[in-house]
Amino acid sequence: MKIIAAFEKTKEISYTSHLDVQRTLQRAFRRANLPLAFSKGFNPHPKLSFATALATGYTSAGEWIEVELDKELTPEEFTERVNAALPGGMRFVSAFVAEDGFPTLSKLLVAAKYVVTLYTDAPVTTEDLRAAVDAIMQSDEVIVEKKTKSGIRPANIRPEILEAEAISASDGTAIVAVVGTLNAAGGLRAETFARALFERLSVNGRFTAHRTALCFEGSDRLPRLR
Amino acid sequence: MDDRTLDLLLSRVEKPARYLGSEWNMERKEAYDFRFALCFPDVYEIGMSHLGSRILYRVLNDMEGVYCERCYAPWTDMEQALRELGEPLFTLETKSPLKDFDIVGFSLLYEMCYTNVLTMLDLSGIPFLASERGESYPLIVAGGPCTVNPEPIAEIVDAILLGDGEELEPELVECVRTAKREGISKVGLLERLAEIDGVYVPSFYRPVYENGRYVRTERLDPHAPEHPRRRVVRDLDTAKYIGRQLVPHMQIVHDRVAVEVMRGCTRGCRFCQAGYIYRPVRERRKETLLTETRDLVTCTGYDEVSLLSLSTGDYSELHELLPRIIDDMAEQKVSVSLPSLRIDSLLKDDLEKMQTVRKGGLTFAPEAGTQRMRDVINKNVTEEDLLRAVTDAFTAGWCGVKLYFMIGLPTETDEDIVGIAELARKVSNAFYRLPKYKRGSGFRVTVSVSTFVPKPWTAFQWCAQDRQEEIVRKQQLLKAALKGVRGAELHCHPSVLSVLEAVFSRGDRRLTGVLIDAYERGCRFDSWAEHFKPDAWAEAFERNGLTMDEYAHRTREIDEPLPWETVDALVKPAYLKREWARAQEARTTKDCRQGCNGCFGEHCEDYCRV
Numbered sequence: 001m002k003i004i005a006a007f008e009k010t011k012e013i014s015y016t017s018h019l020d021v022q023r024t025l026q027r028a029f030r031r032a033n034l035p036l037a038f039s040k041g042f043n044p045h046p047k048l049s050f051a052t053a054l055a056t057g058y059t060s061a062g063e064w065i066e067v068e069l070d071k072e073l074t075p076e077e078f079t080e081r082v083n084a085a086l087p088g089g090m091r092f093v094s095a096f097v098a099e100d101g102f103p104t105l106s107k108l109l110v111a112a113k114y115v116v117t118l119y120t121d122a123p124v125t126t127e128d129l130r131a132a133v134d135a136i137m138q139s140d141e142v143i144v145e146k147k148t149k150s151g152i153r154p155a156n157i158r159p160e161i162l163e164a165e166a167i168s169a170s171d172g173t174a175i176v177a178v179v180g181t182l183n184a185a186g187g188l189r190a191e192t193f194a195r196a197l198f199e200r201l202s203v204n205g206r207f208t209a210h211r212t213a214l215c216f217e218g219s220d221r222l223p224r225l226r
Numbered sequence: 227m228d229d230r231t232l233d234l235l236l237s238r239v240e241k242p243a244r245y246l247g248s249e250w251n252m253e254r255k256e257a258y259d260f261r262f263a264l265c266f267p268d269v270y271e272i273g274m275s276h277l278g279s280r281i282l283y284r285v286l287n288d289m290e291g292v293y294c295e296r297c298y299a300p301w302t303d304m305e306q307a308l309r310e311l312g313e314p315l316f317t318l319e320t321k322s323p324l325k326d327f328d329i330v331g332f333s334l335l336y337e338m339c340y341t342n343v344l345t346m347l348d349l350s351g352i353p354f355l356a357s358e359r360g361e362s363y364p365l366i367v368a369g370g371p372c373t374v375n376p377e378p379i380a381e382i383v384d385a386i387l388l389g390d391g392e393e394l395e396p397e398l399v400e401c402v403r404t405a406k407r408e409g410i411s412k413v414g415l416l417e418r419l420a421e422i423d424g425v426y427v428p429s430f431y432r433p434v435y436e437n438g439r440y441v442r443t444e445r446l447d448p449h450a451p452e453h454p455r456r457r458v459v460r461d462l463d464t465a466k467y468i469g470r471q472l473v474p475h476m477q478i479v480h481d482r483v484a485v486e487v488m489r490g491c492t493r494g495c496r497f498c499q500a501g502y503i504y505r506p507v508r509e510r511r512k513e514t515l516l517t518e519t520r521d522l523v524t525c526t527g528y529d530e531v532s533l534l535s536l537s538t539g540d541y542s543e544l545h546e547l548l549p550r551i552i553d554d555m556a557e558q559k560v561s562v563s564l565p566s567l568r569i570d571s572l573l574k575d576d577l578e579k580m581q582t583v584r585k586g587g588l589t590f591a592p593e594a595g596t597q598r599m600r601d602v603i604n605k606n607v608t609e610e611d612l613l614r615a616v617t618d619a620f621t622a623g624w625c626g627v628k629l630y631f632m633i634g635l636p637t638e639t640d641e642d643i644v645g646i647a648e649l650a651r652k653v654s655n656a657f658y659r660l661p662k663y664k665r666g667s668g669f670r671v672t673v674s675v676s677t678f679v680p681k682p683w684t685a686f687q688w689c690a691q692d693r694q695e696e697i698v699r700k701q702q703l704l705k706a707a708l709k710g711v712r713g714a715e716l717h718c719h720p721s722v723l724s725v726l727e728a729v730f731s732r733g734d735r736r737l738t739g740v741l742i743d744a745y746e747r748g749c750r751f752d753s754w755a756e757h758f759k760p761d762a763w764a765e766a767f768e769r770n771g772l773t774m775d776e777y778a779h780r781t782r783e784i785d786e787p788l789p790w791e792t793v794d795a796l797v798k799p800a801y802l803k804r805e806w807a808r809a810q811e812a813r814t815t816k817d818c819r820q821g822c823n824g825c826f827g828e829h830c831e832d833y834c835r836v
Contacts, residue, residue: 011229011233012246012248013246013248013475015236015242015243015246016243016246016475016476017243017476019477020243020475020476020477023475023477024250024473024475026527027250027473027526027527027528028250028527029527030527030528030529030558031250031524031525031526031527038559044559056242057236057237057242085250085527086250087248087249087250087252087473087475088248088252089248206234206237208233
């Protein structure tokens with residue numbers, strides 16, 4: 001059977017990498033004594049996959065995974081047992097049993113929602129922030145230097161931005177909610193969006209990102225875009 | 227430290243998980259009145275792999291009211307970030323500065339980490355020299371194998387813990403805690419500490435130098451013993467153990483469950499400091515090991531177990547233990563590895579058994595290329611032993627083997643160097659001689675060569691280390707001799723690092739000045755080739771009027787006073803002298819399981835139970 005579940009990742013361990021999270025989950029599953037299904041071959045490993053990766057340093061309200069089990073287990077039991085075996089900063093918040101033939105999560109993934117917080121080195125007002133967000137949303141092109149496999153090159157990220165809204169700005173802290181495309185081929189990164197905003201605001205600083213949701217299509221059991 | 231500052235620091239470094247804490251099984255405490263910072267002067271990945279620290283973390287946290295937290299040397303990017311933000315180095319558990327602790331304890335596993343100790347003190351606003359620290363600073367202590375020659379760091383720490391820490395550390399904590407409650411002065415505390423068996427308080431001793439050489443040590447305080455002794459835990463079955471082993475987020479060097487099967491080694495290899503300073507051998511019962519392995523696997527979720535000791539193949543019940551552990555673990559798809567197999571103790575059945583779970587790398591350590599040289603170092607392994615073992619392994623499906631050697635050993639000639647290549651050739655031939663259907667493909671014989679470093683408390687403690695030019699010549703000779711050996715690959719440990727290691731392992735107190743000078747010239751992480759700054763070290767020696775040559779490349783007179791003999795590592799100098807004499811005649815000494823060789827002298831009955 002396949003269980004599909006979402007966990008939150010909080011500030012406490014936001015600076016672990018995707019690989020770290022993978023390892024942590026695998027070990028937590030073993031500690032929870034889950035009836036894991038293993039891949040065949042010389043190095044058997046549990047059949048666990050992620051809808052997508054979360055960048056190191058980000059927090060999230062719901063990262064979705066799917067895991068194959070050899071025996072039946074209720075979603076409640078899964079959540080309870082695994083949560084008792086997870087280190088601080090990670091906790092499953094929902095789970096369900098996928099019916100046979102349920103598609104792979106990464107194929108259903110379409111978008112992600114973020115709250116991006118900018119810590120600016122010069123004061124920014126809510127009006128400034130609103131204007132910057134509007135400027136981005138009204139342009140056809142938002143060019144940002146983007147790291148790709150073939151080096152750093154300018155890229156237009158505007159098509160990846162679905163929605164953006166200025167929430168508030170005060171005391172050098174500016175908060176924006178943004179929805180961006182995300183699927184197996186790629187999508188909006190909170191980091192590039194933050195850079196575009198810094199540029200529009202003509203300030204420098206750093207940012208943190210919290211993924212509030214992953215959005216899927218093709219199933220009612222997963223969070224949808226709208 | 228507030229969240230925002232922490233976030234800022236973490237966002238600036240390459241591997242933030244090193245500083246995060248919050249690992250599974252991390253100790254969380256609310257009520258405590260005594261704080262111990264367990265410090266490891268190297269990066270997280272290395273420090274977290276250290277078995278001794280895992281044990282101490284548990285032993286200390288099992289004490290009522292004591293909270294033991296961990297701190298590792300910050301990598302250079304974190305050091306820079308801390309300096310730029312003016313923030314102190316912090317512990318992983320509560321993100322507290324080291325200054326807030328009652329005791330700051332360093333584990334000293336190798337000499338090349340000494341500059342990192344200074345980094346950690348510096349980033350904590352703690353003065354380097356014990357004499358410059360008043361009452362308000364934490365007590366700075368150090369333990370670990372390096373302390374068998376504590377002199378190079380003797381002016382930095384307040385107290386040194388010699389030998390096994392399981393019983394000693396709680397005694398230290400109780401003593402400091404009582405003194406704190408009673409409001410005793412630092413000197414008063416040190417006097418009490420000096421009375422604990424296994425504690426060396428360096429400020430109560432003064433080394434005397436004449437004509438630029440160490441001649442004797444004067445004892446300054448009647449509370450201090452003449453020769454503080456190394457502590458030995460007699461029974462490792464009843465001793466407190468790892469308990470809930472920490473499971474890191476990031477990958478560490480030894481990322482698996484570690485089970486110590488025994489401490490000490492009976493072989494008596496003459497170059498091996500560990501072989502001398504962990505005596506006597508103490509085996510743990512196989513029932514203890516089975517239970518511990520099961521418990522550790524359950525509470526960590528690891529899928530790999532390593533059976534640790536200096537020579538696991540010598541564990542007397544290995545052939546009963548190994549199949550049981552392997553069967554036990556196979557059910558849970560957990561693999562079992564033995565990191566230190568003895569060539570002569572390896573059995574084909576064990577190999578095949580290990581193969582059924584997961585095939586790890588296979589490593590043997592002949593250490594020297596000719597029988598004469600192996601007899602000199604008392605590595606009682608023959609060429610036949612090795613060839614039989616590798617043939618067994620190749621037949622069982624292994625198609626790669628790693629061989630460890632040392633060059634620069636006492637009495638070594640070019641013939642011994644060429645002998646290394648010859649041995650590799652025979653191993654290679656052993657593989658290709660097997661019929662094709664019986665052997666794997668992609669054969670590799672990796673010849674890994676390090677430079678011999680003479681260590682205190684060994685039979686070779688009087689020997690000069692080969693000079694660098696000579697080592698390089700020998701490496702080239704070996705490289706040439708390995709030409710045409712099918713599948714051979716040569717790895718040589720850079721010899722410049724070995725010189726500094728030789729200096730500090732047999733150094734005296736005058737090196738403290740050099741150490742601080744080198745640190746101020748930017749020396750950090752000296753065991754990492756990319757950080758090692760030979761020029762800065764050379765300048766530091768010159769500034770202090772000392773030479774590396776004197777420490778590394780000079781043969782000590784057999785009756786010369788040795789600075790490390792202020793402490794008593796239990797192994798008797800007379801025994802070491804006998805061993806050195808035999809080495810020069812290429813005469814071996816039997817494994818002490820086959821009869822006592824008298825290494826503890828008149829104290830044999832007190833310490834040794836073999």
